[in-house]
Amino acid sequence: MLPVYCPSCHAQLRVRRMQCEQCGTEVSGNYELPELALLSPDEQLFVLQFVKNSGSLKEMAALRRLSYPTVRNMLNEIIFKLNAYETK
C-alpha cells in the first residue's frame, strides 16, 4: 500500500523520487500525490469498480451485495473526501 501520510506528524506526503525499474534512471522533484491515491485502498477499489461498471450504482449494489442507498452513501463519502482534498 502506498504511504500517503507522514507516520510521524500525519501531514500529507509528497513524491520526491521515482525510479525506472528497467534502466534504473531516477527522476527527482517535488510532486503532489494524485487525489485518488489519498483515498483508502477500499475506497480506491470502490472507485475502480464504479468506473468499470459504467458508474451504475445499481450494478455496484449487486456486485457488493449491498443495498442501493448504502452504496450511494459510500460514493457520497468518497465525493466528500475528494472535495475536501481539493479545498486543502
Place this chain on the structure above:
Amino acid sequence: MLMKRNDFTGLLLNPFSRVAGWPALLAGLCVMALTAVVGYYAGALSDGVIDVHFVDDQANLTWRKAMLFPLVSHACLVVVCALISLIFTRNFRLLDLAGTLTFARVPFLFSMLAGLGVTLPSVAEIAADPFMLFRNVGFVIFLLVNVFVVVWVVVWMVYAVRVSCDLKSGKLAMVLILSIVVAEVLAKYLLVRI
C-alpha cells in the same frame, strides 16, 4: 464462522445495508398484512406509528380496522419523514425511505404473536382491581415482548432514515423524533375520521 455470526448480528441491528427499495417495501407490506391478520385474532391493533395494544372491545375490531389503521398510520410516517428529511437533504429516493421504514415494522409481528391467546378481563374488572393485569401471565409476556419490539422497531427506523437519507447524529435525531411525533398526531387525527 465468527464472521458469519457477526454478519447475522449486524443484520439484526441494521438490515438496510443489504435490503432497501422495492424488495424492502414488498416484504414489509407482506409482513404488515400478516401482522394485521394475527393482530385481528389476538384482538390487538397497531394504530399508531410505534405502538401495539389490545382493543377495549374485541367486537369493535373489524377486518377493515385491522388492515387499514396500521397502513394509514404508517403512510403518515413515510410522508412526514420524507417532508422533514427534505429540509436537510434532497439526495434520497422516496422508494428507499418508504421501503426501509416499512421493513422496520416487521418486528411488530412478534408483538401480535405474543398477544395470541391472551384473554383480558373486562374494563370494569380492571377498574376494580388494576393489579389483576400483572397476575395475568399472558399479558405480562405480551407487555415484555412489546417493550422489546418497540425498541427494536425504533432502532430499525433510525437505521432506515440513516441509510436512506444519509443523515447522521443531530440531523438524524431531529428528523426521526419530529417525524414520529408529527406522524403520530396526524395519524390519530385521520383515524378518528375513518
